[in-house]
Amino acid sequence: MYHDHLQAVKATLTEARARRDLQAMGDEMLQIFLTQYPEATATFEGFELDYIARHKFCKVADALVDVLEYPDYSGTSLSEEVSRHQIYDVQDREYYFALVDALVTVVKSSLGDDWDEKTEESWADTVSGFRHNIDLAFRENFDR
Numbered sequence: 001m002y003h004d005h006l007q008a009v010k011a012t013l014t015e016a017r018a019r020r021d022l023q024a025m026g027d028e029m030l031q032i033f034l035t036q037y038p039e040a041t042a043t044f045e046g047f048e049l050d051y052i053a054r055h056k057f058c059k060v061a062d063a064l065v066d067v068l069e070y071p072d073y074s075g076t077s078l079s080e081e082v083s084r085h086q087i088y089d090v091q092d093r094e095y096y097f098a099l100v101d102a103l104v105t106v107v108k109s110s111l112g113d114d115w116d117e118k119t120e121e122s123w124a125d126t127v128s129g130f131r132h133n134i135d136l137a138f139r140e141n142f143d144r
């Protein structure tokens with residue numbers, strides 16, 4: 001089952017990349033996120049937003065694939081990211097959840113009618129694993 005979910009998530013990402021420009025998907029992901037959390041704009045001050053948008057899209061997509069493909073590594077690496085992101089003052093777990101939800105929204109809209117029940121289930125599984133690892137990471141790093 002997990003293997004099926006992994007294949008479905010990877011295939012969806014590949015398909016989205018084939019159908020849409022990476023920059024456009026990254027821009028949309030960031031826009032959805034910053035519309036939800038406008039105060040987070042300050043976090044990206046001084047960085048080139050075009051670069052951040054496409055780079056972050058790739059990094060977040062990789063982190064989501066890791067949840068299913070390398071569960072142990074995913075736990076460790078997300079904990080390290082949460083710790084490392086303190087230099088950017090990212091202290092709110094809801095930010096991680098929202099950025100991931102924004103990516104899923106973009107990928108889903110890129111797939112249109114090809115986003116079927118199996119795809120939905122595979123992504124729901126991935127996102128719930130990601131949230132679990134972020135929760136553990138916050139407990140580890142911030143004791144909350």
Ligand code: HEM
Nearest residue numbers: 040043044047052055059060063081085088090095096099
């Ligand atoms: C799944 C969630 C996330 C992952 C996997 C992730 C990953 C990364 C990585 C790998 C870098 C370093 C880029 C590099 O040096 O190559 C980075 C940088 C950064 N991240 Fe994240 N990040 C995540 C969530 C967030 C969130 C929620 C925010 C803010 C709201 C954020 C803000 C930043 C900023 C400001 C930088 C520095 C600029 C840059 O190098 O891109 N990140 N992130």
